Amino acid sequence: MNLQQLRYVVATAEHRTMTDAARSLYIAQPALSRAIRDLERELGMTLFARSGRGVVVTAQGRRVVKLAKEALEAVSEIEALATHTHSGGGELRIASPPTLEPGLAGRLLPAYVAEHPGVRVQIVRSDGRDGVVHAIREQRADLGLTDLPVPADLVSHPLERQEIVLISPPGLDLPDTVPMIRLNGMRLILPPPGSARRREFDQLFATYGVRPIVAAETDERGAWPSLVRTASASLLWYRGTAEQAVKAGLVVRSLDPPLRRVVALVHARRRLPAVAQDFLTSAENGRAI
Template identity: 45%
Template sequence: MNIQQLRYVVETAERGSMTAAAAALYVAQPALSRAVRRLERELRITLFQRAGRGVALTAQGEAFVARARRVLHGVDALRGLGEHPGTGERDVLLVIAASPTLQASLALPILAALRDQGASAPTRLLGCGASREVHDLVAEGRADIGLCDHPVESELAVVPLGPAEVTLVSPAGLDLPDPISVDRLGDVPLVLPTAGTDRRADLDRFFEAVGVTPTVSVESDERSVWLESVRRGLASCIWHSAESLRLTGSDVVVRSFDPALHQELHAVHLAERSSPVKDHLLDVLRELSELRRSGPPPVPS
């Protein structure tokens, strides 16, 4: 799901016709229709039904559009701030702390989607080794928002962002099933974080919980080394699917787990530290998360 699809849906709902919506948005009608249908398939809902020569919202569509409008309102507010940043001393309007993985798989797609909507703002990304470091940077006021994939106890406000599928990224040519059972992980040489780090401790607890003794081929805390290890055929790595999609090609294979594994993503921030850019971005993230995680939206009574 992307913000452009939300604009297509809202415009179609307001004009009662995909043809009229496409004309208003200066896009080809077939392209708009395909984008809406893809969204319906992704969320497993039906947004529109035929109504004469046009379309009308279903009950599910009514609930979806209400949330979509809130997302677009936040995006439009961000665009206004980007056009009129004010007279503040900082050239950077937003500082986001995240691990290298989440910078690539979450922060950059968010910023790119906003840019595509004309809502870009100068942003600095701070790299972190673990979720605890993310929390510390936000708590110290050095970052406005932190993106995390592991829960950490702190006084920060938490905004759930929804689940990301965890996948196994392997060198091509391995004789492994897809999906792969978790208990097969013991037979797969892996590249893991360095022993003694927080991320390695998290993975070790996971392996212990599923009764697997991992075969460690390479240890490194550099994510680029993980991927290079896969490409050189040395080991497989466990990776968020959002980033793995970018890795598909002849040299790597991305497999799901059976049963499926998901990592809950969330943003953290200091509730008492407010800024227009931060507040509007968090509103957008909240609404997008609700749209993604709810599946078919609740039907109004």
């Protein structure tokens, strides 16, 4: 028996299908099934009963899953303790998409760093919400900052609601608050097709019955202000980017009805390292919602 097998057992119990569990672990489904069978043979017990729709945890399996979670949490604590001892304060890794980094670096981190000067904080830049989720599942980050919703295997702690606004080049004949129907036929800069963010926008457009004109498709957020000007197109994004847009000479307008997304800190369903728990407590004490 090894830690990898214990992680496989926990993932299978949480996802209830071998296919979904294998996907979350980034391994092939046959390899996961084989590892579970080998462990069951080694233990001399059946952990999962196979069914047409997936797997069901047996009575013995439930006990093993509980102990496996406790063992994995203990290992995480030992690793966190070792990191704390060797670094003189520990390391905290936070996954964030570029659009939320200004709020993370400008508002959440200063208060935490002031109270924990010995902790080294690493921002793991991630590609949108999916990137944050993958960074946590792959244990490349202790916490993630993203908008909701996230998959059920992660725990979320809502911090604030961020407004989605329309960022446009100057000179457009638009009211201060733009009705959603005015997006119909408007030139917009959108995320690439197939991305999670693009699917959300497409669903939003379908809800309000609008068909914008795609002026550009990119996730290069640093190039957006200049792209809005050169492409004479507008952009839908968080008000948190408004300051940068205004400095670039662009116009920021609210939408009607207003659109808001809940931004949260998220993490895996396991005991957090002390440095991560301290950051979570600090952020929740200063949250807006």
